[in-house]
Amino acid sequence: xxxxxxxxxxxxxxxxxxxxxxxxxxxxxxxxxxxxxxxxxxxxxxxxxxxxxxxxxxxxxxxxxxxxxxxxxxxxxxxxxxxxxxxxxxxxxxxxxxxxxxxxxxxxxxxxxxxxxxxxxxxxxxxxxxxxxxxxxxxxxxxxxxxxxxxxxxxxxxxxxxxxxxxxxxxxxxxxxxxxxxxxxxxxxxxxxxxxxxxxxxxxxxxxxxxxxxxxxxxxxxxxxxxxxxxxxxxxxxxxxxx
Amino acid sequence: xxxxxxxxxxxxxxxxxxxxxxxxxxxxxxxxxxxxxxxxxxxxxxxxxxxxxxxxxxxxxxxxxxxxxxxxxxxxxxxxxxxxxxxxxxxxxxxxxxxxxxxxxxxxxxxxxxxxxxxxxxxxxxxxxxxxxxxxxxxxxxxxxxxxxxxxxxxxxxxxxxxxxxxxxxxxxxxxxxxxxxxxxxxxxxxxxxxxxxxxxxxxxxxxxxxxxxxxxxx
Numbered sequence: 001x002x003x004x005x006x007x008x009x010x011x012x013x014x015x016x017x018x019x020x021x022x023x024x025x026x027x028x029x030x031x032x033x034x035x036x037x038x039x040x041x042x043x044x045x046x047x048x049x050x051x052x053x054x055x056x057x058x059x060x061x062x063x064x065x066x067x068x069x070x071x072x073x074x075x076x077x078x079x080x081x082x083x084x085x086x087x088x089x090x091x092x093x094x095x096x097x098x099x100x101x102x103x104x105x106x107x108x109x110x111x112x113x114x115x116x117x118x119x120x121x122x123x124x125x126x127x128x129x130x131x132x133x134x135x136x137x138x139x140x141x142x143x144x145x146x147x148x149x150x151x152x153x154x155x156x157x158x159x160x161x162x163x164x165x166x167x168x169x170x171x172x173x174x175x176x177x178x179x180x181x182x183x184x185x186x187x188x189x190x191x192x193x194x195x196x197x198x199x200x201x202x203x204x205x206x207x208x209x210x211x212x213x214x215x216x217x218x219x220x221x222x223x224x225x226x227x228x229x230x231x232x233x234x235x236x237x238x239x240x241x242x243x
Numbered sequence: 244x245x246x247x248x249x250x251x252x253x254x255x256x257x258x259x260x261x262x263x264x265x266x267x268x269x270x271x272x273x274x275x276x277x278x279x280x281x282x283x284x285x286x287x288x289x290x291x292x293x294x295x296x297x298x299x300x301x302x303x304x305x306x307x308x309x310x311x312x313x314x315x316x317x318x319x320x321x322x323x324x325x326x327x328x329x330x331x332x333x334x335x336x337x338x339x340x341x342x343x344x345x346x347x348x349x350x351x352x353x354x355x356x357x358x359x360x361x362x363x364x365x366x367x368x369x370x371x372x373x374x375x376x377x378x379x380x381x382x383x384x385x386x387x388x389x390x391x392x393x394x395x396x397x398x399x400x401x402x403x404x405x406x407x408x409x410x411x412x413x414x415x416x417x418x419x420x421x422x423x424x425x426x427x428x429x430x431x432x433x434x435x436x437x438x439x440x441x442x443x444x445x446x447x448x449x450x451x452x453x454x455x456x457x458x459x460x461x462x
Contacts, residue, residue, distance in 0.1 A: 021328070048321075051326065053321055053461075070329075073329055075327075076326060076327040081325055084318075085317045085321070086317050087317060087319050087321060087325070089316070091258050091313075092253060098245055100346045101322070103249075104246050105247035105326060
């Protein structure tokens, strides 16, 4: 069975800056992986390369056995990305935004699917107001609905909890659990190690664009992950080889 | 493609930003340039096609800058790029949207031009239509591509005309020449060579845009 994600020797540079340096990662279908690392470690670039938004300078990316260079549209039909920005048009309402993306992703019965997601995300009171007028938490809920519209098999969450209040964060965690329960593969970038341990079964630590460590994490011992993470962040990948 | 077009039209119906900008700039350019020529001057009629196309081009540059600005807010361009479609299709959809907005603006700009230059209304509109349609398609084809190129640059409002206008020179020359001949009373058959040139320009830039858009929008 093909890996959900297979990243082989991928490097990505922006001018003189190397954002990813010889990164090799593979994820089994149904796994949930925390992507950890200090600011500027390359987490967002990694996700964007995997989501076919960026073309790697070197290396290959395969998603469910499909080559990202050749099969971009087919891959994009199976992935979802929740990024820092919502990808929502501020002048359209949540309903209009979701209908637009549903049609773009060729979702069957788009109106019904959008209605169901609006209900599920608790957006019915705001469904017909322009996104520009909504709070950060509501926009994040709507962005989450956008990502889930086509029921992707591989989901990338880029710091999904930042800026959310307690209720919204709890709701997001529930949705992540539900998504995982239906067999989707998850990659969650976060600085919150407690959440990483609660939501994921393994972790990848990126430091300065390189994989400093990857392996399973123990849900019963979040302190162990924190100790390891702090050591890796301080020393960098050159001194701590990936296991 | 229809979904993107529907979305662009929906945003425009709500904000009315692009069309109003296109219209205002087009009409103001016409007004200023028509005042620049004395009504009794012999230069006025020969200058008319140039005046019309200056108004069309200025308005087009502004409109195309605006149309891609919607995609920049909240990083919506990446939302589009995540869609399971060929990225060339996104280019064609954005180009079609720009053609619709530019054509809508011309519905007001061209009659105003006809009035300012004291030309016969129905005859001028009918005879100018093929030239305007082909010219607008070409401007949208090249403008949408370069608006995407300049989207991530700092001085994008300046970058678009700097990139677009030199390459659009053959289109502008052919459109002005064809319009001039048509306004002087020549039949459309007499300007077929200019129209063919504009049509070829349109086809080339639509294909180039469709093929290269994927590389243009990548960081």
